[in-house]
């Protein structure tokens with residue numbers, strides 16, 4: 001109190017007015033906190049979406065990706081001619097290149113449970129996934145595969161068996177595959193995990209795909225090469241419009257932008273953030289404007305004493321900042337709790353970067369001040385001439 | 389020295405168009421500094437309207453109103469607010485701020501002048517002048533009607549105003565408390581040389597007045 005009085009240079013009237021109506025004050029704080037929580041949850045989903053999109057990119061041993069022009073993500077592009085790999089290899093500065101095939105598979109167990117797997121077909125003679133170096137020759141066995149350790153909903157005895165060195169045989173869409181080991185990429189919003197096999201096994205599994213038409217060509221630059229410049233040289237050397245080379249960071253950024261702004265899931269999260277902000281503005285406006293309405297007599301009395309408009313705006317802004325700050329505390333604490341819960345349940349890391357904490361707090365203050373500015377319009381009704 | 393209040397040819401109308409009605413008619417009035425003046429008159433005679441014009445709570449429409457040497461006619465809202473800082477108001481209802489304690493309510497009248505050193509102590513002194521030194525930290529809800537009106541008196545006096553306007557300050561009080569409040573105003577005002585203009589229907593307080601002004605139908609009665 002004494003501190004607030006010194007800071008403001010006056011009594012903290014806004015605070016005292018809020019605190020005088022305890023029930024309403026508490027409801028307002030929880031309301032702001034709830035709006036915060038809504039925004040935090042949506043941002044958490046969005047952040048998790050963005051970071052899970054990056055996981056398979058990080059696993060690839062590549063500096064540049066060549067994809068069909070219609071590709072928006074790592075897995076949705078049309079097949080492109082394998083010849084483009086040879087075209088790229090002819091460009092000076094390219095050290096190595098490898099084809100990658102992408103497919104999707106439902107893995108159903110006898111008990112009826114299912115997981116949706118992203119399947120990668122790689123050339124076992126060439127390095128393509130960092131995690132498989134030193135053991136990719138295993139993939140030359142027909143039907144041999146490695147499974148993503150983070151795959152959701154896999155019976156634990158599968159990984160226990162793999163760790164003990166026992167290959168695990170399964171039926172996938174009527175074809176036998178043998179899991180020989182595991183690696184780690186991590187589940188995403190679109191799939192439960194990854195499966196890696198040789199390009200030969202891949203085309204046997206996916207009958208409509210063929211070896212001369214991979215989805216992706218990984219390119220590694222020779223040491224000391226400027227990657228964006230090399231990508232530009234590759235594009236210049238590619239003969240037709242059926243393939244585009246991009247530095248892997250650029251490809252990832254495009255993918256993240258696509259998933260967060262073009263795909264329904266990203267749009268829903270964005271709408272959620274807006275809704276949260278709107279709920280907050282409405283709650284704070286309600287509280288502040290009814291507080292003004294309840295104190296018109298007091299404000300009129302203070303006007304009679306000689307207080308000017310700025311003083312009353314200060315009171316309302318003080319209330320806005322109090323609500324923003326006190327609402328933010330339960331809102332962010334609840335968000336931490338729910339993030340931890342989501343991480344545990346989905347296996348997707350939902351993290352709280354400090355800049356999100358700061359950003360949501362700043363947004364909350366702006367939201368509350370905007371509501372306060374709306375509420376000040378009612379001040380004009382406080383007329384000291386009506387007091388006598 | 390110019391009188392505290394100097395009114396010349398003051399008219400006032402309420403309403404617009406068909407409903408426009410004149411309630412004050414060519415008032416001329418001088419009130420000397422330091423006087424306790426009681427304003428009387430039948431209901432609807434225009435006492436409150438005159439008070440709000442003198443106190444800068446309402447804009448002057450026609451005529452001249454000089455208060456403490458300052459012309460109120462044509463003054464901006466900001467200038468009127470500035471002029472009001474040299475005045476104290478006591479209303480029929482106490483109009484205390486329910487969220488603030490007695491001493492905080494009184495402080496409001498001090499803080500309007502900017503950061504006052506020891507404002508809290510000054511507010512407490514004002515409350516002890518009205519005999520409420522043991523109620524400093526009570527909220528209005530825990531004070532009796534007479535106590536609340538005494539807080540309002542302390543609030544009006546705390547900023548050391550040069551003029552006090554009071555409109556039926558005793559209406560909400562019983563006879564004994566009402567008389568006590570007016571006596572208090574008289575005593576404290578006399579000690580400080582404050583000019584006091586008070587509307588009242590209470591005949592028992594007339595003995596305390598230095599001068600009585602009477603209104604009828606929007607006009608001042610000759611003394």
Ligand SMILES: Nc1ncnc2c1ncn2[C@@H]1O[C@H](COP(=O)(O)OP(=O)(O)OP(=O)(O)O)[C@@H](O)[C@H]1O
Nearest residue numbers: 402403411429430431432433434435436437438603
């Ligand atoms: N805001 C207003 N709008 C319109 N007419 C008003 C307004 N205020 C007062 N009047 C009218 O002006 C006239 C003078 O009113 P005023 O309140 O000044 O009288 P008063 O002497 O204070 O009366 P009372 O003793 O009842 O308080 C009355 O006829 C009243 O109806």
Ligand SMILES: [Mg+2]
Nearest residue numbers: 388435436437
């Ligand atoms: Mg009146």
